[in-house]
Amino acid sequence: xxxxxxxxxxxxxxxxxxxxxxxxxxxxxxxxxxxxxxxxxxxxxxxxxxxxxxxxxxxxxxxxxxxxxxxxxxxxxxxxxxxxxxxxxxxxxxxxxxxxxxxxxxxxxxxxxxxxxxxxxxxxxxxxxxxxxxxxxxxxxxxxxxxxxxxxxxxxxxxxxxxxxxxxxxxxxxxxxxxxxxxxxxxxxxxxxxxxxxxxxxxxxxxxxxxxxxxxxxxxxxxxxxxxxxxxxxxxxxxxxxxxxxxxxxxxxxxxxxxxxxxxxxxxxxxxxxxxxxxxxxxxxxxxxxxxxxxxxxxxxxxxxxxxxxxxxxxx
Amino acid sequence: xxxxxxxxxxxxxxxxxxxxxxxxxxxxxxxxxxxxxxxxxxxxxxxxxxxxxxxxxxxxxxxxxxxxxxxxxxxxxxxxxxxxxxxxxxxxxxxxxxxxxxxxxxxxxxxxxxxxxxxxxxxxxxxxxxxxxxxxxxxxxxxxxxxxxxxxxxxxxxxxxxxxxxxxxxxxxxxxxxxxxxxxxxxxxxxxxxxxxxxxxxxxxxxxxxxxxxxxxxxxxxxxxxxxxxxxxxxxxxxxxxxxxxxxxxxxxxxxxxxxxxxxxxxxxxxxxxxxxxxxxxxxxxxxxxxxxxxxxxxxxxxxxxxxxxxxxxxx
Numbered sequence: 210x211x212x213x214x215x216x217x218x219x220x221x222x223x224x225x226x227x228x229x230x231x232x233x234x235x236x237x238x239x240x241x242x243x244x245x246x247x248x249x250x251x252x253x254x255x256x257x258x259x260x261x262x263x264x265x266x267x268x269x270x271x272x273x274x275x276x277x278x279x280x281x282x283x284x285x286x287x288x289x290x291x292x293x294x295x296x297x298x299x300x301x302x303x304x305x306x307x308x309x310x311x312x313x314x315x316x317x318x319x320x321x322x323x324x325x326x327x328x329x330x331x332x333x334x335x336x337x338x339x340x341x342x343x344x345x346x347x348x349x350x351x352x353x354x355x356x357x358x359x360x361x362x363x364x365x366x367x368x369x370x371x372x373x374x375x376x377x378x379x380x381x382x383x384x385x386x387x388x389x390x391x392x393x394x395x396x397x398x399x400x401x402x403x404x405x406x407x408x409x410x411x412x413x414x415x416x417x418x419x420x421x422x423x424x425x426x427x428x429x430x431x432x433x434x435x436x437x438x439x440x441x442x443x444x445x446x447x448x449x450x451x452x453x454x455x456x457x458x459x460x461x462x463x464x465x466x467x468x469x470x471x472x473x474x475x476x477x478x479x480x481x482x483x484x485x486x487x488x489x490x491x492x493x494x495x496x497x498x499x500x501x502x503x504x505x506x507x508x509x510x511x512x513x514x515x516x517x518x519x520x521x522x523x524x525x
Numbered sequence: 526x527x528x529x530x531x532x533x534x535x536x537x538x539x540x541x542x543x544x545x546x547x548x549x550x551x552x553x554x555x556x557x558x559x560x561x562x563x564x565x566x567x568x569x570x571x572x573x574x575x576x577x578x579x580x581x582x583x584x585x586x587x588x589x590x591x592x593x594x595x596x597x598x599x600x601x602x603x604x605x606x607x608x609x610x611x612x613x614x615x616x617x618x619x620x621x622x623x624x625x626x627x628x629x630x631x632x633x634x635x636x637x638x639x640x641x642x643x644x645x646x647x648x649x650x651x652x653x654x655x656x657x658x659x660x661x662x663x664x665x666x667x668x669x670x671x672x673x674x675x676x677x678x679x680x681x682x683x684x685x686x687x688x689x690x691x692x693x694x695x696x697x698x699x700x701x702x703x704x705x706x707x708x709x710x711x712x713x714x715x716x717x718x719x720x721x722x723x724x725x726x727x728x729x730x731x732x733x734x735x736x737x738x739x740x741x742x743x744x745x746x747x748x749x750x751x752x753x754x755x756x757x758x759x760x761x762x763x764x765x766x767x768x769x770x771x772x773x774x775x776x777x778x779x780x781x782x783x784x785x786x787x788x789x790x791x792x793x794x795x796x797x798x799x800x801x802x803x804x805x806x807x808x809x810x811x812x813x814x815x816x817x818x819x820x821x822x823x824x825x826x827x828x829x830x831x832x833x834x835x836x837x838x839x840x841x
Contacts, residue, residue: 344772355708358716392671392760400674400757424761425768441716444708445740445758446765452741453769456660456782464776 210241211510212268213503214306217248218275218293219313220494224248227312228256230499231267237500238507245306247272247293272296275313278492282316286324294318298325301485308486308506310477312494318487319356319480326485329518331525333364335482336371336440337489339447340380342469343430350376350385351427352481353440354447360439362405365389366413371481372435373416374521378512379479379505380434388422388433390442396421402439410437415521428470477502479509482518486510526557527826528584529819530622533564534591534609535629536810540564543628544572546815547583553816554823561622563588563609588612591629594808598632602640610634614641617801623826624802626793626818628810634803635672635796642801645834647841649680651798652687652756653805655763656696658785659746666692666701667743668797669756670763676755678721681705682729687797688751689732690837694828695821696750704738704749706758712737718755726753731837744786793818795825798834802826 215231217224231244238244246253250271254264274292276285286295294311298321301309311318319337328335338352352372357364369387376385389406391399396407398421410418422432424446438446454470477488477498486509490502531547533540547560554560562569566587570580590608592601602611610627614637617625627634635653644651654668666688673680685703692701705722707715712723714737726734738748740762754762770786793804793814802825806818 344775358708390761392674392757392764400755403757424765425771427765428768428772439716441708441719442758442761445706446761448708449740449743449762449765452744455741456744457778459660460780460782462773462778462780462783464778466772466776467778 210243211239211507212243212245212306213238213506213510214245214247214297214300214309215503216293216297216309216311216313217246217253218272219311220490220499221492222494223312224252225256226494226496227499228253229260229496230494231503232260232262233496233500234503235266237504239511242507243268244503245270245300247297247300249273270296270300276317278314280314280317282314283320285314286317286320294321297321301325301487307510308488310488310490310502310506312477312490312492312499312502315478315489318489322480322483322485322487326483326487329482329484329515329522331522332371332482332518333367335480336368337478338372338375338481339478341427341450342466344428344466345430347430348380349427349430349433350380350435351443351446352435352437354443354478355440358439358441358444360402362402362409365402365406365437365439366409367482368437369410369413369418369435370415370521371518372437374517375479375481375514376434378514378517379509382434384417385434386419386432387416387435387437388419390424390436390438391421392423394421394423477505479505484515484519486514526559527555527823528559528561528622529554529822529826530561530563530613530616530625531819532609532613532625532627532629533562533569534588535627536806536815537808538810539628540568541572542810542812543815544569545576545812546810547819548576548578549812549816550819551582553820555827558823559584560819561586561616563613563616565589586612586616592633594630596630596633598630599636601630602633602636610637613637617641617803624804624822626804626806626822628793628806628808628815628818631794631805634805638796638799638801638803642799642803645798645800645831645838647838648687648798648834649683651796652684653794654688654691654797655794657743657766658782660744660782661746663746664696665743665746665749666696666751667759667762668751668753670759670794671756674755674757674760676718678718678725681718681722681753681755682725683798684753685726685729685734685751686731686837687834688753690833691795691797691830692750694830694833695825698750700733701750702735702748703732703751703753704735706740706752706754707737708739710737710739793821795821800831800835802830
């Protein structure tokens, strides 16, 4: 039985879309899994009645406070002790749930993740990663997308391992190709950090290194299943993608693939390298996005992601 | 009279499209300007006859060698002494031409630029910049796009000046807004380098600093006329743009604005911070792109770009 902790109060349209997304997820999670909702019980129950959904479909942990976008994330996490995020992480810490996800304050979620879970032994720094749809119908995992904006080569090298393990255990790719984002395909290309990282990656046996990838090839899916870069570059890539999506919409372009690039609607950010399953959805998540976030959380739990990471980093 | 030096042998479709582009430019350059073509005189003259264009329309400097994409740029620049690029830079060095442009080997062009021209006094490092069309019908100058992949804050700060002077003198923008590419709008966002750069830029009187810009806003034209970033990030942005253009084409999307993002066809890379006007076109330049490259070169000469840069950096 997997206990999937969900912040019912997180996101711009919470708790409405969160409850709706949780109901949508019911048909797709394992029969014995339980979704645990943290939030305003009265509002949650009202929404459940509206959807003709019995109250006992979910475990509900009542909380009275909400960390909003106006709150200082670090301060709010410790001062709003009865907020859905803080209570959720307390449950996670004492293993009362197996994973926790929220579309609420990214800062508070990161604070919670760091306070409640330790970094996997031998991991230098955790990363946050995003799954980007590719034009060939697949997807590619990009990391880091903003947690570490100044990365040393050994950190980037480890991101290759983190990404590879996630792609293998959760995304179901057998021998994920891990590429290093760079400004040229040749190994001598790049800045000081990527050049040194290339050397480390080229001699590894911990993952299947496929060399450098240029940004023009991110979306083809042809070269990589996992793309490693520092958080500054990864965040820039995500935001440029968002910019293109917006411009396409502004220009009245309707295209199935371009629509998938609206990553704010599509998935969550996965925290990799800590001893817990933590997912952060986008503030503007729809019920569909919440459903995906719940399924992704369950998949990470089911795959034993944390154990797999602990194993590979054990004798690092 | 401006003497615009053009490498007739540079580019995938040279000399054909170069000669064609030069003929196209004739109607738009100043009547007293002269286009000086460097290359295989027989082939150039044959093409001119084909276009019913008298030979004396252009100054032709005959050369017998060509630096190809297979050549090592630095070695070829010094060993192929009678190549169109090497001879062109010799002319530029002794002021026999006022600017030099080529759609040939970027590496050889950069080598030539560095060998034949000194860096403007007090400029720490030159940059290469690209003009990107924005969705509002304008454009934005992005620099650096690949020359300096490891930039210190003082270098990025100077790029703000280089870009501002170019936008003002050549692109005709009165008080160009210079923004720093970053992963958040707030001044405390960023990596070590961008945070320190923000401090330098915020207190400058050398240009109109408009704060941080996120990659999602590059293409709107709303926030900046000039965007400063290091060469790794700038090159990644350009290549991601290229990737989107390709995917749009692959998906059968036809849109006026998206088509303009095919920057390989649209303009050239301008070398900023040296005591000469040097433009590098893309290898796959069409005649239209060559025409634009010629006009951009003339504009930079006419605007006194080098003098303007020398002035602002004089008492740095």
